[in-house]
Amino acid sequence: MSLYYVQKFLYELNRDENLQSAYHQDRLAAVTPYQLTEEEIGALTGPDIGLLYHLGVNGQILMHFAALHQIAWADYLQLMRDGIEEHGPVREGVYAMTGYEGTDAHAQRLQSHPPQPNDQE
Amino acid sequence: MPLVYAGVASHAPGITGRAELADPEPRDAFYAAYQAMRDAIEATEPDALVIVAAEHFANFFMNNMPSFAVGMADSYTGPIEDPEWLGIDKFEAPGNRDLSQRLITEVMNTVDVAYAEEWKFDHGIAVPLHFLTPRFDLPVIPININCQGPPLAPLPRAWALGEALRRAADAVPERIALVGTGGISHWPATPDSGKINEEWDREFLRRWCDGDRESLLDYDDQAVYAEAGQGGFEIRTFITVSGAAAGAQGEVHFYHPIPIFAVGCTVASYRL
Ligand SMILES: [Fe+2]
Numbered sequence: 001m002s003l004y005y006v007q008k009f010l011y012e013l014n015r016d017e018n019l020q021s022a023y024h025q026d027r028l029a030a031v032t033p034y035q036l037t038e039e040e041i042g043a044l045t046g047p048d049i050g051l052l053y054h055l056g057v058n059g060q061i062l063m064h065f066a067a068l069h070q071i072a073w074a075d076y077l078q079l080m081r082d083g084i085e086e087h088g089p090v091r092e093g094v095y096a097m098t099g100y101e102g103t104d105a106h107a108q109r110l111q112s113h114p115p116q117p118n119d120q121e
Numbered sequence: 122m123p124l125v126y127a128g129v130a131s132h133a134p135g136i137t138g139r140a141e142l143a144d145p146e147p148r149d150a151f152y153a154a155y156q157a158m159r160d161a162i163e164a165t166e167p168d169a170l171v172i173v174a175a176e177h178f179a180n181f182f183m184n185n186m187p188s189f190a191v192g193m194a195d196s197y198t199g200p201i202e203d204p205e206w207l208g209i210d211k212f213e214a215p216g217n218r219d220l221s222q223r224l225i226t227e228v229m230n231t232v233d234v235a236y237a238e239e240w241k242f243d244h245g246i247a248v249p250l251h252f253l254t255p256r257f258d259l260p261v262i263p264i265n266i267n268c269q270g271p272p273l274a275p276l277p278r279a280w281a282l283g284e285a286l287r288r289a290a291d292a293v294p295e296r297i298a299l300v301g302t303g304g305i306s307h308w309p310a311t312p313d314s315g316k317i318n319e320e321w322d323r324e325f326l327r328r329w330c331d332g333d334r335e336s337l338l339d340y341d342d343q344a345v346y347a348e349a350g351q352g353g354f355e356i357r358t359f360i361t362v363s364g365a366a367a368g369a370q371g372e373v374h375f376y377h378p379i380p381i382f383a384v385g386c387t388v389a390s391y392r393l
Contacts, residue, residue: 004183011182015201015241059310060177060269067206073139080312094271094351095311 003056003092005034009044010061013068020068049076050083056093124290125165126298127366128158128390129329129359130252132174133304134244135382137208137251147377147386154375154388155252158300161390162253167298169217169260170253171224171286172246173362175268175303175355179243187235188274189282191228192263193221199242199250207244209251214242217260220295224262227289232282234264249302266361268303268354276338279357283364290365301362303355306348307384313350315380321349322376322385325356329389330371332363352384366391 009031013019023030027045036044043051049066053059059080066076090096140148162170179201181187194216200207218238225236242250246263254261266282267273274282290297305325306318328336337360345353363371369391378385 007178008182008184011178015179053312058178058269059314063310064202064206067203073135077312077314084312094269 002035002037002040005036006040006044006052006055007057007061009034009036010057010065014061014064048083049079050081051087052083053080054083054087054090056091056096058094122290122294122296124287124299124365124393125167125296126162126300126390127362127369127393128161128299128388129301129303129362130155130158130249130388131304131382131384131386132245132248132302133307133309133382133384134202134207134248135384136248136386138206138244139381140208142381143379147379151375151377151379151386151388152252157374158388158390159253162298162300165298166296167259168295169220169262169297171262171264171290171297171299172249173264173266173282173286173299173301173358174245174249175358176243176245176265177269179245180237180240181265181267183270186267186270187265188267188278189232190235190237190265191221191225192216192238192240192261193218193225193236194238194240197240197242197261197263200247201241201243202247207247209244209247212247212250212257214250214254214257215260216262220260220293221262223293224286224289227292228282228285230285231288232278232285234282245302249300253300264361266357268357269351271342273342273354274357276340276357276360279360280334280338280364283361284367286361287365287367299362299365301358303358304352304384305356305359305387306350307352308350309352309383311351314383316350317378317380317383317385318349319378319385321353322378322387325349325359326373326376326387326389329359329363330373332366332368332371332391334363337363362391366393369393
């Protein structure tokens with residue numbers, strides 16, 4: 001489990017056109033210098049957007065990785081939903097803070113429990 | 122000079138990148154409000170635009186994450202995103218290294234900030250600039266608050282940064298316009314993207330307009346996350362502007378949830 005290095009690879013990929021062309025040429029070779037598990041390597045080289053989201057990758061990095069693979073916005077959102085469906089709640093990182101309950105359940109909870117001033121729940 | 126302008130506006134990448142997917146009516150009204158903000162800023166004849174933003178792992182990462190960082194360069198580039206994806210062409214925005222240095226030096230008397238002589242703007246700054254200074258002819262001084270990778274600076278520190286910025290602006294001869302940019306409630310780039318908690322937003326904006334320190338700082342990240350999403354952590358940028366406005370009355374010029382933009386689109390300012 002090395003969420004830090006998965007995100008670091010994506011952070012550097014977003015910034016560095018040379019790394020982007022290296023990744024396009026040979027995905028496995030491009031991710032090899034990072035300290036990653038087999039599962040993470042598979043997710044990054046697939047690419048498996050849903051698994052990356054499940055592993056805890058921040059959407060602010062992940063959405064650019066999806067764009068790099070020409071994945072349309074609506075498809076990107078659906079791939080994350082599918083990833084949660086398949087693998088379960090987000091494992092680590094900021095989205096695991098309070099657990100992920102799914103879009104519908106969350107929308108329902110917000111409706112049935114509108115936030116109050118000074119709500120510290 | 123005392124601050125000549127203090128306001129806040131949204132910066133979500135969909136605002137420019139997914140423009141054609143939005144309902145034209147609220148979209149165009151929002152763009153018009155942004156245009157009015159530009160006119161109001163230009164009317165103050167500012168020498169520089171200090172923009173307090175929440176960037177998204179474009180320049181700052183968890184290998185060395187500053188709570189607060191201030192740009193100190195004579196020019197900046199952007200957008201770091203694919204221009205086609207963001208709907209904003211590559212640009213070079215002017216900075217003012219000397220002014221940055223003087224502001225930073227004063228700010229550091231009370232708030233520790235990192236400085237950056239190199240900065241590639243992401244949508245957090247590129248989207249506001251696209252509306253506020255589209256010709257890139259106004260020097261920009263970028264400030265970043267870490268709102269992405271916890272641990273985050275506690276809200277009172279965001280307020281203190283605002284107070285320090287006001288003091289620093291007072292101490293220089295230049296006319297400084299200050300704009301904070303962030304989302305209020307939103308769940309950007311996640312499966313919940315498009316969800317907006319309008320009630321929560323309106324309550325936050327009510328407190329923001331009052332400019333009351335106590336009620337603005339009476340949020341806690343766990344509750345914000347539950348009710349307003351991780352995008353809600355960006356209230357720090359709004360709170361910094363409140364700290365700088367020092368009790369002025371605020372006014373919301375535009376607020377409307379636009380789900381395809383993934384945020385309640387906002388334009389507001391203080392009557393200084
Ligand atoms: Fe943001």
